[in-house]
Amino acid sequence: MNAPRPRRTHALALLFLVIAAPAALAQAPAAQALKLSKIEFAGLDRVKYEDALAKSGLAVGQTADVDAIDAAASRLMESGLFKNLSYQIKGTADNATLTFNVVELQGGLPVVFDNFVWFTDEQLTEAVRKRVPNFAGLAPESGGASEQIKRALEDLLRENKLQGTVEYMSQVEPGKKPEVIFSVKGSGLRVCKLSFSGSRAFTEEALVQKSGALFSEDYSRMFASAFVESNLLPLYHERGYLRAAFSPPRVKPLKAEDCDPGLGLNFDVDEGAVYVWDKAEWGGNQSLTAQELDAALGMRQREVANAVKIEKGLGLVRRAYGRKGFLSARVRPAAAFDDEGRRVTYRLQVEEGPQYRMGDLRIEGLAEAEANNLRGRWRLLHGEVYDEGYVGEFLKKTHAEFVNEMNKQGRPVPKRNATANIRPDREKLTVDVTIEFKPEAAQ
Numbered sequence: 091m092n093a094p095r096p097r098r099t100h101a102l103a104l105l106f107l108v109i110a111a112p113a114a115l116a117q118a119p120a121a122q123a124l125k126l127s128k129i130e131f132a133g134l135d136r137v138k139y140e141d142a143l144a145k146s147g148l149a150v151g152q153t154a155d156v157d158a159i160d161a162a163a164s165r166l167m168e169s170g171l172f173k174n175l176s177y178q179i180k181g182t183a184d185n186a187t188l189t190f191n192v193v194e195l196q197g198g199l200p201v202v203f204d205n206f207v208w209f210t211d212e213q214l215t216e217a218v219r220k221r222v223p224n225f226a227g228l229a230p231e232s233g234g235a236s237e238q239i240k241r242a243l244e245d246l247l248r249e250n251k252l253q254g255t256v257e258y259m260s261q262v263e264p265g266k267k268p269e270v271i272f273s274v275k276g277s278g279l280r281v282c283k284l285s286f287s288g289s290r291a292f293t294e295e296a297l298v299q300k301s302g303a304l305f306s307e308d309y310s311r312m313f314a315s316a317f318v319e320s321n322l323l324p325l326y327h328e329r330g331y332l333r334a335a336f337s338p339p340r341v342k343p344l345k346a347e348d349c350d351p352g353l354g355l356n357f358d359v360d361e362g363a364v365y366v367w368d369k370a371e372w373g374g375n376q377s378l379t380a381q382e383l384d385a386a387l388g389m390r391q392r393e394v395a396n397a398v399k400i401e402k403g404l405g406l407v408r409r410a411y412g413r414k415g416f417l418s419a420r421v422r423p424a425a426a427f428d429d430e431g432r433r434v435t436y437r438l439q440v441e442e443g444p445q446y447r448m449g450d451l452r453i454e455g456l457a458e459a460e461a462n463n464l465r466g467r468w469r470l471l472h473g474e475v476y477d478e479g480y481v482g483e484f485l486k487k488t489h490a491e492f493v494n495e496m497n498k499q500g501r502p503v504p505k506r507n508a509t510a511n512i513r514p515d516r517e518k519l520t521v522d523v524t525i526e527f528k529p530e531a532a533q
Contacts, residue, residue, distance in 0.1 A: 123153040124179065124186040133192040137171050141223035145169040146190070159188065168234050171195065171224065195235060198228035199260060204273035204312050206243070207341045207353065208252060217246040229270040236260075236270055243272060253277060271312060279309045282352035288359040291329055297322060309353050314339045318357060326361060327397035332425065332434060333362035365395040368433040374440040377414055383438075386410040395434045404438075411442060412478030417514055417521070418443035446476045449513075449520035455527030464492050464525075476521045481510045485525070 129150055131142050146162040148154060154162075159177065167175055174193035181187045203214045218225045221242040222235060229236045236258055243256045254274035261269050281304050286297045300321060304314055318336045326334035337358035367389045372380045387403040389395075404421050411419035422439045448470045453461040467488050470480050485508050511524040 122183060123155050124188075125153050125184045126150060126188050127181065127185045128187040130187065130189040131192055132189055133194065135194055136224050137192075137194055138223065142166065142171065142190070142192070144223075145171065148188070163190070166190065166192070169222070169238060171222065171235075173230070195230035198230035198235065198270075200267075200269045201227055201229050201239065202269050202271045202312065203243075204271050205277065205279070205308070205310050206272075206274060207279060207309065207343070208250065209246070214243065214246070218242045220245070239270075239272060247274070273310060273312075275308075277308055280307075280352050281305050281309050281314075281355055283354035285354065285356045286359055287356060289361065291326060291331060291361055300325070304355070309341070309355075311339060311341075314355060324398060326359075328399075330364040330366065330394040330396060331361050332365050332395055332397055333360075333427070335360045335362075363429070363432050365427065365432050365434040366392050367395045368428065368431075368435045371435060371437045372440060373438070374442065377416065377442055377445075378410060382410065383407055383440075400436070407438075409479065411440075413480075415445040415447060415475040415477070416442050417446050417476070417478060444516075444519050446514055446519050446521050448472055448474050448476050449515065449518070449522040452522070452524040453527075454524060460496070464489065467492060481512065481523060481525075485510060 126148065127150070129143060129146070129148055131137075131139055134142060143149075146166050148159075148162050156179075159179070163175055163177060166172060171194065172192045173195045176191045178189045178191070179186050180189070203209075203211055206214055209217075215225065215227070218239050219242075221238045225239070229239060240256045240258055247254060247256070252274075254277040256272060257275050258270055258272045261267070261271060284298045284301055284304060286294045289297060301317070303317060303321075307313070315336075315338055318339075322336065323334060337360075339355040339357055342354040342356065343352075368391060370380075370384060370387055370389065372383050375383060378386075386407045386409075387400075388406065389400060389403060400423075404423065407421055408419055420441045420443070422441070424437045424439075426435045426437055428434070449472065451465065451468055451470075451472075453465055456464065468484065470477060489508055507528050509526050509528070511526065513522045513524070514520075515522065
C-alpha cells in the first residue's frame with residue numbers, strides 16, 4: 091500500500107503539490123534522486139503530451155529529486171498552458187512513475203498584434219507557438235499565457251536585431267471588442283506619408299489634412315484604425331454615406347531620404363451609396379406619441395440621411411423624455427436599408443424606464459431673505475412630475491430676473507456663480523435639487 095509523502099508547496103503557482111509514494115520512498119530524504127521510469131499527464135485535452143513534456147524539462151529515464159520536480163512544475167505553470175497543476179510520485183526510488191494532474195486554460199481573449207510591421211501575422215503566430223505550442227490566437231485571462239506570448243515576441247525582435255520592447259494590455263471596456271493587444275514600444279517608427287484610395291466625396295488632400303494626429307506618435311495599427319473610425323468616417327456619415335468603411339491600414343516602409351525610420355500608410359475607402367431618410371418606426375413608447383417623437387427627432391422624408399443630425403435628434407428625443415420625468419429613457423436605433431431605393435428606415439426601440447417626481451429644493455449660499463425670495467419663484471412643486479430641463483431654465487432666466495429686481499430696489503446681490511446638484515433617488519423615484527451660490531473668483 092502506498093503511503094503519502096509530506097506535501098510540498100509550489101510557491102510560484104501558489105498550489106499544493108500532492109506527492110504519493112510507497113512507504114520505503116516516504117522515509118527517504120526529499121533530496122534523494124528518483125529514476126523516472128514513466129512521466130504521465132492526466133487532464134490533457136488540447137495540449138499535446140510531447141509539448142507538455144518539453145515544457146517540464148524532464149525526460150523519461152532521467153534521475154531527479156523532488157526539488158527538480160518542483161522546478162519542472164514551476165516551468166509548466168509558467169508556460170501559460172495550465173490553470174492548475176499538482177503531481178504524484180508512485181513506485182520505488184529506482185522505478186518511479188511521475189504523474190502531473192493538470193487543468194488546461196480554456197478560452198481566452200483574442201490576441202491582436204498591433205505594430206509588428208516587420209512580420210506577417212502568420213510569422214508572429216509561429217513565433218509564439220515556440221513558447222505556447224497550442225496557441226490559436228487566444229490568450230486566457232488567467233495564467234501566464236500573455237507573459238509567454240510577450241517573451242516569444244521579444245525573442246523574435248532580438249533574433250532580427252530590432253529595437254523596442256514588447257508590452258501588452260487587456261481591453262475589456264464596455265462597448266469595445268474584448269482582446270489582448272501586443273505592441274512594440276520604442277520602435278521609433280513614425281508615419282511620414284498617408285494615402286487614401288477610393289474616395290470620391292472627399293479629396294485625398296482633405297483627408298490627409300484632417301489626419302494630423304497620425305503623424306505625431308509612433309505607429310500603432312490600433313490607434314490608426316480607431317482614429318479613422320472616429321474622425322474620418324463621420325465626414326462620410328454626415329453626407330449620407332451610412333455604410334462607408336475604411337480598410338485596415340496597409341503599411342509600406344519608406345526610403346531613408348523620405349523618412350528614416352518611417353512608414354507610409356494607405357487606407358482603402360469604400361464609400362457605398364448615399365441614403366435618404368424614409369421614416370422612423372417607433373416601438374416601446376407609451377408616454378410620448380410617434381408624432382411627438384418624430385418632431386423631436388427632426389428628420390424629414392427624402393432629406394439626406396445625415397448620421398450626425400440623426401444622432402443629435404436622438405439626443406433631443408431623450409431630452410423630451412427627460413422633460414416628462416423619464417430620466418433613464420434610452421432609445422436603441424437599428425437602421426434598415428432599402429438599397430434599391432437608396433432609402434433608410436430607422437427602427438427605434440424605446441425603453442422609457444420609471445418616471446421621477448420633484449423632491450426637495452435647497453438653496454445654499456444666499457442670505458435667508460434672498461433664498462426665500464428665490465425659492466418662491468421656483469414653479470416645479472414637490473410631488474409634480476420632474477422636468478429635467480427646468481433647472482437650467484430657472485438658473486438662466488429666473489435667477490437673472492431676481493438679480494435685476496434686487497438691483498433696481500437698491501439691494502444689489504453679490505455676484506455669485508450658481509450651480510445645481512441633481513440627486514435622483516431610485517427607490518423613491520424622486521429628484522432632490524440643491525442650488526448652490528458661490529462668490530465669483532477674483533480676476
